[in-house]
Every structure is written in C-alpha cells, then in structure tokens.
Amino acid sequence: xxxxxxxxxxxxxxxxxxxxxxxxxxxxxxxxxxxxxxxxxxxxxxxxxxxxxxxxxxxxxxxxxxxxxxxxxxxxxxxxxxxxxxxxxxxxxxxxxxxxxxxxxxxxxxxxxxxxxxxxxxxxxxxxxxxxxxxxxxxxxxxxxxxxxxxxxxxxxxxxxxxxxxxxxxxxxxxxxxxxxxxxxxxxxxxxxxxxxxxxxxxxxxxxxxxxxxxxxxxxxxxxxxxxxxxxxxxxx
Numbered sequence: 159x160x161x162x163x164x165x166x167x168x169x170x171x172x173x174x175x176x177x178x179x180x181x182x183x184x185x186x187x188x189x190x191x192x193x194x195x196x197x198x199x200x201x202x203x204x205x206x207x208x209x210x211x212x213x214x215x216x217x218x219x220x221x222x223x224x225x226x227x228x229x230x231x232x233x234x235x236x237x238x239x240x241x242x243x244x245x246x247x248x249x250x251x252x253x254x255x256x257x258x259x260x261x262x263x264x265x266x267x268x269x270x271x272x273x274x275x276x277x278x279x280x281x282x283x284x285x286x287x288x289x290x291x292x293x294x295x296x297x298x299x300x301x302x303x304x305x306x307x308x309x310x311x312x313x314x315x316x317x318x319x320x321x322x323x324x325x326x327x328x329x330x331x332x333x334x335x336x337x338x339x340x341x342x343x344x345x346x347x348x349x350x351x352x353x354x355x356x357x358x359x360x361x362x363x364x365x366x367x368x369x370x371x372x373x374x375x376x377x378x379x380x381x382x383x384x385x386x387x388x389x390x391x392x393x394x395x
Contacts (some may be wrong), residue, residue, distance in 0.1 A: 197279060204348060210324075227380070228339070228385040235372075246271060272311065275314060275318065276314040277300075316328075335363070345373070349372045
C-alpha cells in the first residue's frame, strides 16, 4: 500500500514536471529564435556515422525579412486552411484516411498542417509512432493557444528542412538562388514549396520535371491563397 502511494506521488510529480517544462518552453519560444531543432542534430549524427562532411546551413531571420510569397507558397502547397483552422484540418485528415484505405497501405498520405509540422520540427523527433503523434497533438495545441499564426509561420519557415543540410528560408535562398530570403521571387518560392514533401530527394536548385510540374500548380493555387497578415492584423481580413 505504501509502495503504491509512492508510485502515485512520483507519477504526479512526473506529470507536473512534464507540463511545467513543456509549457515554459513553448512560452519561451514564442519570443526567442529557434537556432537548432532535433532534426538538425539527427542529420548531423547521420552525417558523422556515414563519414560525410558535416553540412548544416541555417540562419534565423524574422518574418518581415522573408518574401511574402513564401508563406503563400507553403500554404498553397502544404496547408491551404492554415489561417482558418486551429491546428488541425479535420476535413483533410478525413480525406487522407479515405485515400489511404483505398490504396491498401501502399502509399500513406498525410494531412499534417503547418502548425503540426512546426510542433514536430521544434519539439519532437521524426517518426510515425502513436506516442510521437500524441506528443505532436499536444504541442500543436499549445502553440496554437500561445503563438500567433504569424509566429507559427515564422518558426516554420526558419526551421523546416529545405535541402540536404539546408534549414530555413534564408539558408535555402543563399544556397540555391544566391539571394536573401526577402529577395526570393514568387517562382522561386513556389519551387521551394514544391520540394517540401521530400527536400532530400527533390532539389529546388536543380528541379526535376516532377518538381517543375508541382511548381506550376502551386503558382496557380497561390492566386487563391490569402496573404499572411502582419502581426496584430485581423486574420479574417
């Protein structure tokens, strides 16, 4: 009986510590730049294990120093309802589930929103386990509650993998196009967005016919995507 009470007390403290530490980290990163992510460390570890030269290019820049066409491009490509949902696009999830059932598991299609991808990139590790997915749901709910849509997009565009050892808008702009992130054209933004399903396989500096085709579709869809409002502006406008 005494042992059971001790176990319950330890579990309660573990829950308190977990909730406290995760909430504090989300609050802190509402204001602080995200210079490193778990995926960056994982990729560096893989490079070391394979005897490759360490390749990690990442420069944090504020949202106002990123071309406004890039948020439009990633919304057109990854999450067209980003400005209206609260972290989860349930219609997209239902649609993806139906398509996955029809494909008999041969090709798994996801429906992760930009908010979910941001939560995964910043706080978690890659993977498809139910445990990791549960943590993703938890952190997505936290950032949607505590961050603005502008902050979510800012962190997303600065932390997402955009090539081999390339992370974020400024790094991909410098590495692949020889310009800064705020100088990217709409075509270059669409090209970057076209590679995001698999930025290791697809290269925005040397686009394959498939990537070029996706770029054209994204450019078309960008016409119907709202521009990301500035911080403090009404999202609904």
